Amino acid sequence: MMRVSTDVFVVGAGGAGMYAAISAARAGADVILSDKSLISRGGATIMAQMTVASAVGHEEPDHWTHHLADTIEAGHGLCNEELSAILCEESVDRILEMDEWKVGWARVDGRMTQVHAPGHGLKRCVYVDYLNTGPAVARALRGEVAQRDGIRRASGLAVLEIVVQDGEAIGAVAVDVESGETVLVEAGAVVLAAGGLTKLYKRNSASINMGGESYAMALRAGAELIDMEFVQFFPIGHLAPRMVGMDPIMWDPFRYKVGGKLLNGEFEEFIHNYGATDGGTYTARRDLASYAIYKEVEEGRGSPHGGVWLSFEHIAEDVMKEKFGPMIKRLAKNGIDLQKQAVEVSPIAHYHMGGIRVNTEMETRVPGLFAAGEAVGGANGATRLSGNAIPEAFVFGERAGKFGAAYAKNRKRVSIDDQTASSVLSEPKAQLKKGAEPDGSATALMAELQELMWDKVGLFRTSEKLEQALERIREMQNDDLRNITIPDDEPFNQALLDWYELRAGLLCAESVTLAAINRKESRGAHQREDITDASPDLEINQTVELDGSDIITGWAEVPRISFALEEKQAAEI
Amino acid sequence: MSGNLKTTLKVYRGAEGEEPHYDQFDVPHEEGASVLDALVWVRENEDASLAFRYACVSANACKECMVLVDGKVNYACTARLSAGAVTVEPLANKTLIRDLVTDIVPPKERLGSAEEN
Ligand SMILES: Cc1cc2nc3c(=O)[nH]c(=O)nc-3n(C[C@H](O)[C@H](O)[C@H](O)COP(=O)(O)OP(=O)(O)OC[C@H]3O[C@@H](n4cnc5c(N)ncnc54)[C@H](O)[C@@H]3O)c2cc1C
Numbered sequence: 001m002m003r004v005s006t007d008v009f010v011v012g013a014g015g016a017g018m019y020a021a022i023s024a025a026r027a028g029a030d031v032i033l034s035d036k037s038l039i040s041r042g043g044a045t046i047m048a049q050m051t052v053a054s055a056v057g058h059e060e061p062d063h064w065t066h067h068l069a070d071t072i073e074a075g076h077g078l079c080n081e082e083l084s085a086i087l088c089e090e091s092v093d094r095i096l097e098m099d100e101w102k103v104g105w106a107r108v109d110g111r112m113t114q115v116h117a118p119g120h121g122l123k124r125c126v127y128v129d130y131l132n133t134g135p136a137v138a139r140a141l142r143g144e145v146a147q148r149d150g151i152r153r154a155s156g157l158a159v160l161e162i163v164v165q166d167g168e169a170i171g172a173v174a175v176d177v178e179s180g181e182t183v184l185v186e187a188g189a190v191v192l193a194a195g196g197l198t199k200l201y202k203r204n205s206a207s208i209n210m211g212g213e214s215y216a217m218a219l220r221a222g223a224e225l226i227d228m229e230f231v232q233f234f235p236i237g238h239l240a241p242r243m244v245g246m247d248p249i250m251w252d253p254f255r256y257k258v259g260g261k262l263l264n265g266e267f268e269e270f271i272h273n274y275g276a277t278d279g280g281t282y283t284a285r286r287d288l289a290s291y292a293i294y295k296e297v298e299e300g301r302g303s304p305h306g307g308v309w310l311s312f313e314h315i316a317e318d319v320m321k322e323k324f325g326p327m328i329k330r331l332a333k334n335g336i337d338l339q340k341q342a343v344e345v346s347p348i349a350h351y352h353m354g355g356i357r358v359n360t361e362m363e364t365r366v367p368g369l370f371a372a373g374e375a376v377g378g379a380n381g382a383t384r385l386s387g388n389a390i391p392e393a394f395v396f397g398e399r400a401g402k403f404g405a406a407y408a409k410n411r412k413r414v415s416i417d418d419q420t421a422s423s424v425l426s427e428p429k430a431q432l433k434k435g436a437e438p439d440g441s442a443t444a445l446m447a448e449l450q451e452l453m454w455d456k457v458g459l460f461r462t463s464e465k466l467e468q469a470l471e472r473i474r475e476m477q478n479d480d481l482r483n484i485t486i487p488d489d490e491p492f493n494q495a496l497l498d499w500y501e502l503r504a505g506l507l508c509a510e511s512v513t514l515a516a517i518n519r520k521e522s523r524g525a526h527q528r529e530d531i532t533d534a535s536p537d538l539e540i541n542q543t544v545e546l547d548g549s550d551i552i553t554g555w556a557e558v559p560r561i562s563f564a565l566e567e568k569q570a571a572e573i
Numbered sequence: 574m575s576g577n578l579k580t581t582l583k584v585y586r587g588a589e590g591e592e593p594h595y596d597q598f599d600v601p602h603e604e605g606a607s608v609l610d611a612l613v614w615v616r617e618n619e620d621a622s623l624a625f626r627y628a629c630v631s632a633n634a635c636k637e638c639m640v641l642v643d644g645k646v647n648y649a650c651t652a653r654l655s656a657g658a659v660t661v662e663p664l665a666n667k668t669l670i671r672d673l674v675t676d677i678v679p680p681k682e683r684l685g686s687a688e689e690n
């Protein structure tokens with residue numbers, strides 16, 4: 001067993017975790033930055049290819065209050081406006097700071113290029129060419145992290161449990177993935193920045209490390225979650241043919257820049273049957289496009305893999321080449337010629353609006369436990385504007401690091417006893433059913449959970465499907481999870497990690513499903529086929545907490561602020 | 574799906590210091606599938622203890638999935654799975670951890686090494 005001690009322990013090294021580490025170190029704290037995968041590589045940040053929203057006013061005059069108004073409107077009444085305001089205001093500082101750190105935002109004549117993305121009132125979104133935003137962000141932050149003496153990096157450190165004593169977070173139990181050694185981390189403050197949960201859906205844009213462990217660790221530590229029913233689905237995720245080296249959400253700019261046609265399995269346009277006009281341009285709203293695709297598939301008019309066709313065959317070759325030169329080459333490598341064939345697309349789970357409930361200092365209700373990034377719930381309400389997630393990771397990461405460092409400074413570190421560590425590590429064995437020979441696999445069960453969430457807790461929900469899902473999820477928790485074989489003491493024991501991931505995933509799945517059952521309306525990303533209207537009484541947040549092993553849900557007033565729209569200004573260069 | 578086409582996947586097994594051996598798995602072959610798809614299929618359906626490293630699945634962003642495919646260095650997620658037979662082995666120039674996992678973590682990103690400094 002290895003024992004380490006630090007002021008601030010950061011769990012997860014994506015955009016949020018790396019920013020938290022930098023800002024904690026800047027505040028004079030010493031930091032351990034961990035990731036179960038490799039620093040900067042394991043999660044969503046490095047996969048993001050598109051845009052980052054920020055009212056920097058380079059392309060046209062803007063002010064963060066306008067960004068805030070757009071964010072609140074997209075949130076369908078549920079944004080924690082205090083958090084949204086922080087996100088929009090501080091996004092400007094963070095984007096400029098990232099610029100100093102040489103992220104390489106696309107520029108023309110010294111001004112950052114900003115594009116219009118759906119839901120924004122003007123051209124607000126910066127990016128790095130070509131479709132390179134995430135890798136560039138990951139590289140810049142990785143470089144900054146490496147330069148700071150106060151940060152110890154721990155790639156391959158999987159965090160299993162936050163340790164709480166007398167109501168305060170005092171550290172964590174983790175395992176060194178390669179050696180299998182247990183690592184006890186004693187910390188003045190812990191920042192949970194381990195990302196979202198979209199992996200829990202069969203069709204997703206996620207990495208393998210996005211199974212909701214942030215949320216489960218927070219719940220088990222005594223923190224609350226909020227808005228768990230709001231999972232964002234992206235309407236035209238790539239489905240087939242199998243394609244490699246491309247972001248599954250890549251078709252969006254293709255479709256709206258040149259106008260791709262959506263066709264059902266019978267090669268007929270269908271969007272107009274659902275009340276939208278699509279006429280060769282990308283004007284159908286995202287939720288409507290998702291609904292139309294879902295319905296075509298449900299009614300047996302889907303494409304062979306269960307989606308619909310997206311076709312650019314009607315667009316002239318030179319237009320495609322001009323707009324997407326390098327991408328056309330990458331597609332050719334995949335054997336795809338858009339001039340000659342359509343591709344199959346389908347809605348996919350893409351982002352989680354819900355998450356850990358925090359105050360404006362990013363602190364949970366457990367003293368010493370902070371959260372940042374997609375792990376945090378509330379800032380985006382019932383749906384997120386495109387381009388708001390990367391700034392959320394930066395802004396909340398920076399704050400969690402800073403306030404975590406301040407908290408740690410005034411606090412004595414507490415030592416964690418060996419007993420705590422061994423009880424966490426022996427959990428998969430302790431939970432085994434007595435008398436029976438275990439023969440299950442967490443890996444196979446995760447695949448089943450993904451199917452279940454997709455079929456029953458996905459885009460369009462009904463009370464019947466949700467109840468069926470809940471029943472199976474609880475059975476998996478009480479039975480299947482207790483019937484899993486895990487090899488002992490192996491280096492890189494993936495099967496062991498999968499057990500903890502499955503346990504976390506089931507807790508998240510239960511939270512999402514219960515919250516979806518309780519929200520008897522359709523709002524934003526939570527759409528119920530059996531109750532299609534929004535209810536004015538439900539303009540209210542839903543909370544989730546753990547009591548023993550039972551999930552308790554409740555309701556909370558939406559935090560609101562009053563603000564005036566300030567005059568838009570162009571940045572001086 | 575292209576019917577019942579199969580690929581025979583031959584995979585290096587064993588940890589550092591152990592006598593290695595190869596396991597064979599018959600995996601379904603889908604047009605355009607990657608070697609990574611086949612490895613994931615094995616973990617989900619045949620042997621959950623098979624160790625290999627990857628994160629981003631198909632974006633080719635994380636660069637964690639490098640292995641030897643039929644003797645050549647390649648990303649498991651971009652290497653196409655051919656019908657017939659495919660052999661997957663760990664990188665030869667890195668220290669073996671187990672199965673297909675080698676020591677690719679930069680030394681300064683190791684907690685242990687930091688502690689000793
Ligand atoms: C394909 C894709 C494209 C996107 N495009 C955009 C875009 O264009 N614009 C935009 O604004 N947003 C986009 N998003 C969303 C955005 O990328 C994410 O919301 C954001 O990057 C989240 O950052 P994060 O640091 O909170 O989490 P992540 O970047 O996901 O990092 C979390 C880290 O925690 C680690 N981790 C998980 N569990 C543990 C554990 N138990 N112990 C230790 N470490 C752990 C993971 O390995 C991972 O490295 C996209 C997302 C995806 C998936």
Ligand code: FES
Nearest residue numbers: 629635636638650
């Ligand atoms: S899985 Fe990420 S590069 Fe291959």
